[in-house]
Amino acid sequence: MKKSIERASNRTDPALTQVSVETPVTECSKMATSVSSSLAPLLFFARIWGLLVAVLVVSWALVFKPSFLPQSTSQEDFIYAVLHPLLMVIGFILISGEAILVHRWLPGSRGFKKSVHLCLQGLALACGIFGIWTKFHGNDGIVANFFSLHSWMGLICISLFGAQWLMGFMSFWHRGEARSVRMRVLPWHVFLGLYTYGLAVATAETGLLEKITFLQTEKDVPRHSSESMVVNGIGLSLALLSGIVILAAVSPRFQAELMYPESKKTTTL
DSSP, rough: OOOHHHHHHHHHOOOHHOOOOOOHHHHHHHHHHHHHHHHHHHHHHHHHHHHHHHHHHHHHHHHHGGGGGOOOOOHHHHHHHHHHHIIIIIOOOOOOOOHHHHHHHSSSSSHHHHHHHHHHHHHHHHHHHHHHHGGGGGGTHHHSOOHHHHHHHHHHHHHHHHHHHHHHHHIIIIIOOOOOHHHHHHHHHHHHHHHHHHHHHHHHHHHHHHHHHHHHSSSSSOOOOOHHHHHHHHHHHHHHHHHHHHHHHTTTHHHHHHHHHTTSSOOOO
């Protein structure tokens, strides 16, 4: 009788074992799904503000052409002067922000999301490098274009962004490191990514301030002119957009994905 009781107690119900293991994972999956739906307004406003920034920058470059005319009347110099804000704002900041949001809305596997994230960040890096390269084509030389706080912050931002992209490629895409190493690197990768994104927005703000100050002092652009309003609108929209992107990136869903990356899988004993 005792032996039969011991055998019965040693038997493990597979269903109970499965439930005990799946419960935290299932709860996390439900939490991630609910938070994902709550991120919809943030993603919507991020698209709206991003579109507004792009429209304002393009309008500034096309409508107020005299503001971008350098001392020389060369058409090539004018193109380089216009390309710089277009590439740095639309190509660098907006695309890198979209790369950050990829993990919040793009369906598919984690590998697919990481590949899209890597490609978008690579495209943003290329736009940023080319945007800085356009400033090397001034008749006054390199030193004349890289003396201000804006230029120094831009060089530091691009350098950090390139190092961050290379670290992400080696650690998460190339799979050259063990999983435990990648998990230790991931928080720093996220922090440096958001820091670099915020630094890029701050650099753009200093560039806008430098440009509008120059226009108001050297080219007699009125402080209450339509161009001043456009430039202020770009700066304000960038500030709001960066806040939305960073808020979406640090949402609870992100923490859930870090803790349970395989929340949709069933684990049994």
